[in-house]
Amino acid sequence: MTNLLYQLDSMIREFEATVTDVNAETRGVLLDRTAFYPGGGGQPCDEGELTFGGQKVRVTRVEKGNWHIIAEGDPLPDSGTRVSGTLNWERRYQLMRTHTAMHILCGVV
Template sequence: MTELLYQTDSYLREFEAVVTSVDVAARTVTLNRTAFYPGGGGQPCDTGDLEVGGRRYAVVRVERGNLHVLDGDTMPEAGAAAIGCLDWERRFKLMRTHTAMHILCGVVWRDYGASVTGGNMELLEGRMDFEFERLQKDFVQEIEDKINVEVRAARDVRVRILPRGEAFQIPDLIRTKINLLPEGILEVRTVEIVGLDLQADGGTHVNNTRAVGRIRITDYKSKGGINKRIYVRIEDDDQP
C-alpha cells in the first residue's frame, strides 16, 4: 500500500521514498510513498523528477495504481532509495484552479440552488456544467462578481479524512452524491472551503481562497435541456 502524501499536504514539493517495483517495458515504477497526484476528478496528474542513485529521471505522467511513468534510457532498481520532486509551478497552478472550481460550485449552489453535473480543468482554466434552465450575460457577470468576493474573503480551505459512516451523515456530502462511492471505500477525504462549500474530493488545493487569484468567466454555453456550461480562467490578482 502506497502512502499518498498529497492527501494530507498539498504543499509538499519534495519527498523521500523507496522504489517498490519496476516495469521496464511500461517504463513505470511504484513507490512506497508519493506526493505525485495521479489525476482524477477532472484534475490532471502531476509531473516532476525522481532522483535515484544520483541519476535524475523525468516523471512525465502519473497513473492510477501509483504508476510513475519515467523518461530516460535506463530504469532504477526495486529497493532503491529515491527523492521525488514535483514540478511545483504546474502543481500550484492546478491547486489554484481546483479550488476556484469549488468556489464556483459553492456559490452557484448557495445562491441559485443549481447542482454541478460535470467538469474538467487544465492549468489555470476549466469548465463546469450546472443544472440551469437558462444562462444570460448579466447573470454570468453576477456569478463572476460573487465568486471573486469569495476569493477576497480569504476563506480557509481545510482537508479532513473521515470514516465512511461519519461522512454519510453530513448533508452537504450527501448532496454531492457521496452515496455513489464504492462500498470498499472505508474513508472519505473531504475538502471544505470554510463557510462556503464542502465536498468529497481527492485532489489538491490551496489552503486559502485568497491564493486562487482572480477568476474570470470567459464563456458560457447551453449543452441542452437544463445543462449549462461555464468556462473560467484563473489570473493573478494584483489587488492588495
C-alpha cells in the first residue's frame, strides 16, 4: 500500500521513495510513498519527475492505484530502486488554487 504524502502535507514538493512494482507494458511504476496526486473528482493528476541513478524521468500522469506513468522513451527504474520525486509545483499550485476557487464559486451560486 502506498503512503499518500499529499494527504499529510498539501504543500509538499519533493519526496524520497522506493519502487515496489513496475509494469513495463503500461510504463507504470508503483512507489511505497508518493506526493503525486492521482486525480479524481474532476481534479487532474499531478505531473513531475523521478530521479534515480543520475537519470531524470518524466511522470506524465498518475493513475488510480497510484501508478506513476513514465514518459515514452524514458528508462524505467527497477523494483527496489530508491527514487527522488519532484512535483511540477507550478502546475500543482495552480490546480490547488483553481480547485479552491471552484468551491467558493459554487458556495456563492
